[in-house]
Amino acid sequence: MNITLGQYYPVDSVIHRLDARAKILATIIYIIAVFCAKGIIGYGLCIGFLALVILLCKVPFRLMLRSLRSIIVIIIFTVALNMLFIRTGTEVFTLGFIHITTGGILTAVRLCIRLIILITGSSILTLVTTPIALTEGIERLLRPFKKIGVPSHEIAMMMSIALRFIPTLIEELDKIKKAQMARGADFDTGGLVKKAKAMIPLLVPLFVSAFRRADELAMAMEARCYRGDINRTKMRELVYGRSDFYALGIVTLLTVCVILLRILL
Amino acid sequence: MNFVESRNLQFEYTKYDDETDSRVSVKALKGVDINIRKGEFTAVLGRNGSGKSTFAKLINGLNIPTEGLLYVRGLDASVEKNIWDIRQNVGMVFQNPDNQIIATIVEEDIAFGPENLGMPPSEIVKNVDMALKAVSMEEFRNAAPAYLSGGQKQRIAIAGILAMKPECIILDEPTAMLDPQGRKEVMNTVTMLNKEEGITIILITHYMEEAALADRIIVMNDGKVAMEGAPREIFSRVEEMKSLHLDVPQITELSYVINKSIKKFPADILNIEEFTDAFKYYGFNKNFSYKKENSIAKFNKPILEVKKLTHIYGKETAFEKVAVKDIDLTVGEGDFIGLIGHTGSGKSTLIQHFNALVKGDEGNVLFKGKDIFEDKAGLKFIRQKIGLVFQYPEYQIFETTIYDEVAYGPKNCGLSAEEIDVRVREALAFVGIAEDMYKKSPFDLSGGQKRRVAIAGILAMKPEILVLDEPMAGLDPYGRDEILSNIKRMHDDLGITVILVSHSMEDIAAIADKILVMNKGSIAMYDTVDNVFKEPDRLTAMGLNAPQLTLLFKRLRDELGLDVPVNVYDIKEAAEILISALK
Numbered sequence: 001m002n003i004t005l006g007q008y009y010p011v012d013s014v015i016h017r018l019d020a021r022a023k024i025l026a027t028i029i030y031i032i033a034v035f036c037a038k039g040i041i042g043y044g045l046c047i048g049f050l051a052l053v054i055l056l057c058k059v060p061f062r063l064m065l066r067s068l069r070s071i072i073v074i075i076i077f078t079v080a081l082n083m084l085f086i087r088t089g090t091e092v093f094t095l096g097f098i099h100i101t102t103g104g105i106l107t108a109v110r111l112c113i114r115l116i117i118l119i120t121g122s123s124i125l126t127l128v129t130t131p132i133a134l135t136e137g138i139e140r141l142l143r144p145f146k147k148i149g150v151p152s153h154e155i156a157m158m159m160s161i162a163l164r165f166i167p168t169l170i171e172e173l174d175k176i177k178k179a180q181m182a183r184g185a186d187f188d189t190g191g192l193v194k195k196a197k198a199m200i201p202l203l204v205p206l207f208v209s210a211f212r213r214a215d216e217l218a219m220a221m222e223a224r225c226y227r228g229d230i231n232r233t234k235m236r237e238l239v240y241g242r243s244d245f246y247a248l249g250i251v252t253l254l255t256v257c258v259i260l261l262r263i264l265l
Numbered sequence: 266m267n268f269v270e271s272r273n274l275q276f277e278y279t280k281y282d283d284e285t286d287s288r289v290s291v292k293a294l295k296g297v298d299i300n301i302r303k304g305e306f307t308a309v310l311g312r313n314g315s316g317k318s319t320f321a322k323l324i325n326g327l328n329i330p331t332e333g334l335l336y337v338r339g340l341d342a343s344v345e346k347n348i349w350d351i352r353q354n355v356g357m358v359f360q361n362p363d364n365q366i367i368a369t370i371v372e373e374d375i376a377f378g379p380e381n382l383g384m385p386p387s388e389i390v391k392n393v394d395m396a397l398k399a400v401s402m403e404e405f406r407n408a409a410p411a412y413l414s415g416g417q418k419q420r421i422a423i424a425g426i427l428a429m430k431p432e433c434i435i436l437d438e439p440t441a442m443l444d445p446q447g448r449k450e451v452m453n454t455v456t457m458l459n460k461e462e463g464i465t466i467i468l469i470t471h472y473m474e475e476a477a478l479a480d481r482i483i484v485m486n487d488g489k490v491a492m493e494g495a496p497r498e499i500f501s502r503v504e505e506m507k508s509l510h511l512d513v514p515q516i517t518e519l520s521y522v523i524n525k526s527i528k529k530f531p532a533d534i535l536n537i538e539e540f541t542d543a544f545k546y547y548g549f550n551k552n553f554s555y556k557k558e559n560s561i562a563k564f565n566k567p568i569l570e571v572k573k574l575t576h577i578y579g580k581e582t583a584f585e586k587v588a589v590k591d592i593d594l595t596v597g598e599g600d601f602i603g604l605i606g607h608t609g610s611g612k613s614t615l616i617q618h619f620n621a622l623v624k625g626d627e628g629n630v631l632f633k634g635k636d637i638f639e640d641k642a643g644l645k646f647i648r649q650k651i652g653l654v655f656q657y658p659e660y661q662i663f664e665t666t667i668y669d670e671v672a673y674g675p676k677n678c679g680l681s682a683e684e685i686d687v688r689v690r691e692a693l694a695f696v697g698i699a700e701d702m703y704k705k706s707p708f709d710l711s712g713g714q715k716r717r718v719a720i721a722g723i724l725a726m727k728p729e730i731l732v733l734d735e736p737m738a739g740l741d742p743y744g745r746d747e748i749l750s751n752i753k754r755m756h757d758d759l760g761i762t763v764i765l766v767s768h769s770m771e772d773i774a775a776i777a778d779k780i781l782v783m784n785k786g787s788i789a790m791y792d793t794v795d796n797v798f799k800e801p802d803r804l805t806a807m808g809l810n811a812p813q814l815t816l817l818f819k820r821l822r823d824e825l826g827l828d829v830p831v832n833v834y835d836i837k838e839a840a841e842i843l844i845s846a847l848k
Contacts, residue, residue: 132368132369132370132373160367160368160369161367163369164366164367164368164369167411168363168411175655175660176660176661178617178622178623178655179653179655179658179660179661180661181622181648182620182622182648182652182653182655182723183648183661183673183674183677183722183723183726184645184648184649184674184676184677184678184726185673185677186645186677200663201661201663201673204663205660205661205662205663208660208662208663208708209660212364213363213364216359216361216364216365217364217365217367219322219327219359220357220359220364220365220367221367221377222327222352223325223327223352223356223357223359224352224356224377224378224381224425224426224429225349225352225353225378225381225382225429226377226381227349227381231382231383232380232381232383233379233380233383233384233385233386233389234376234380234386235372235373235376235379235380235386235389235390235393236386237386
């Protein structure tokens with residue numbers, strides 16, 4: 001069985017090759033830029049940068065649109081709310097209690113663009129980075145905060161074990177479901193209560209199995225000398241390359257420009 | 266000093282007891298004295314619960330001795346500060362390959378141990394290369410373990426240990442979940458590591474053929490060492506081994522039986538090559554001839570028919586995989602069919618079609634001449650009539666009492682309370698679960714008992730056809746025999762048509778009438794037991810095998826020109842034939 005987790009799109013591109021940390025940081029900096037953007041030039045810069053990244057990363061554009069589909073309700077909702085309740089500028093349309101103004105339309109369009117840019121921008125991060133690399137990137141970025149008690153290694157280890165075992169458990173659930181169906185179980189018909197009751201024969205074995213697996217995995221890890229973050233090294237340490245600095249430099253420059261534009265104009 | 270030395274080693278753990286609502290302590294080891302030399306290959310045998318795994322975990326520092334002495338590499342294993350040193354040098358491979366792989370990429374998983382030891386990155390890369398090479402898995406460096414076969418996964422687990430450069434590897438039933446091909450892969454790797462790299466091996470196993478490869482065997486029983494010695498010595502004590510609910514390799518048992526009549530013939534032969542040599546050496550009657558007719562296929566009235574069945578997983582995606590293709594199959598009423606095939610040959614997919622758990626992309630399945638999907642409401646009836654026991658059926662257990670667990674199926678069939686009661690009692694009696702157990706939690710049972718309860722759960726639905734997917738997997742020889750004799754009685758006494766999936770050719774030969782061989786999603790052979798096992802080479806090419814006795818008789822015929830049939834699967838019969846040939 002094949003279950004792809006996350007939405008990583010495996011091609012080789014300049015963007016794919018960047019260090020996971022650089023990609024996470026760049027995404028955060030870019031989000032700041034989008035929030036600071038004002039005026040046509042500001043938005044234009046943000047969209048232009050996004051277009052450049054989309055071209056460079058070689059991921060089909062429709063995949064990014066797919067992540068937009070899931071927030072379409074939110075977009076429509078925000079647009080509607082803004083149009084209905086913002087009453088600045090001149091009135092363009094009135095119907096009963098509904099007043100639509102130029103100010104409302106402008107804000108709605110602005111928000112709409114901002115949301116689309118934000119979602120597309122952050123979906124690129126997950127499209128070009130494997131879940132494991134993301135986990136490792138987060139661990140490394142959080143490492144400085146270890147001194148104030150952020151368990152960065154443990155968080156990363158838990159995330160990567162979850163990533164490793166979710167497909168296994170989904171497969172297991174499928175097997176248990178079939179096994180109970182072979183015993184005449186019926187998961188599809190009946191009311192809510194009956195359906196909820198029918199889940200017991202699925203969930204009890206699944207939890208028993210998850211605990212057994214966790215127990216065996218913990219033992220296997222201990223047998224391989226795992227003891228948390230004590231004296232641990234990595235086979236492949238993340239190393240910033242020149243392109244990572246370029247990427248971070250460009251995105252920072254973009255943000256600075258956008259902020260300057262906001263202040264100056 | 267020996268690599269491992271124990272004196273009066275004891276281990277006790279506490280467990281919660283439901284009935285008395287208190288904690289009781291269980292003695293898993295009751296005074297074990299063992300010496301294991303450096304570079305030695307030791308096999309540890311014993312039935313489930315005899316303390317084998319507990320002993321292994323003590324050596325690795327996963328458990329701390331309650332009493333007695335245990336020295337590993339000269340270090341006291343009961344002292345906390347020695348444990349990391351010991352674990353680094355004594356690696357451990359477990360039974361379930363899925364539950365010991367940590368990373369999503371092979372290379373990263375192998376690096377996990379060295380990373381924990383704090384090796385510098387350059388050294389880790391070197392060790393990972395070395396380990397991959399040692400288990401011949403170099404080309405899978407960047408693969409995802411999920412897509413590897415069981416045998417390959419276990420080799421990755423071994424590589425993960427090797428990368429830590431250990432002096433000793435303990436393997437706890439590493440082949441229990443593998444098919445014959447995977448077992449061979451793992452055992453070849455293990456013997457190579459011992460012979461060529463000089464790594465001390467401690468192998469816990471239920472397969473006597475694997476134990477025969479060791480330098481020395483330790484037999485454990487009830488928390489103590491029951492027997493100890495070279496494989497030849499241990500396996501020739503056939504009666505004693507059987508009294509400990511263990512087995513000996515078929516070839517050894519055969520030589521033992523022959524030795525009873527012909528004293529000069531050795532009683533401790535371990536493999537086919539040795540047997541052939543002994544036979545030649547002893548001298549046999551060159552004119553001896555024994556003929557045995559091949560059994561003729563019986564044609565029973567069809568009960569289950571499969572027509573042009575094709576099933577494709579992940580259709581129209583990048584992961585598209587044809588699981589079974591163009592299957593045509595007729596199962597007769599009262600047949601006993603053995604279904605064999607390597608992992609991934611399509612066996613499991615095929616049998617899930619029999620009771621409408623999955624629907625083929627093409628083709629159909631008929632039960633008593635009627636398409637099983639003909640009326641949707643009839644699916645429950647179909648699943649009742651065609652019982653399917655999944656692999657490791659004890660993993661579906663969920664009820665609080667054994668009685669309720671078995672009653673789940675009949676209840677779903679919508680039977681009356683009285684009828685359910687009758688069926689539950691019948692089914693549990695059939696698998697040998699006594700009435701005083703009915704109110705106990707099924708989770709408290711031993712592995713073999715749990716499995717029998719799970720099988721009773723299907724039996725209580727009164728199926729006309731029973732399909733069992735490797736019902737003996739992971740059990741000790743005694744547990745295997747119990748299940749096997751249960752299945753035989755279901756066929757013989759209850760008249761149930763049985764389809765048994767198994768990796769044990771010996772079991773299939775002993776019990777089935779016909780064999781269905783699956784290979785790469787198609788039916789490779791479907792014939793009588795005799796006709797299928799007649800061609801061992803063809804089976805080997807498909808990652809399978811013929812029973813040991815068949816292989817032996819074929820060799821005696823091909824190499825020594827002895828005129829014997831190859832369709833002999835029973836030790837008694839084989840011994841009778843060979844004794845008369847030796848006279």
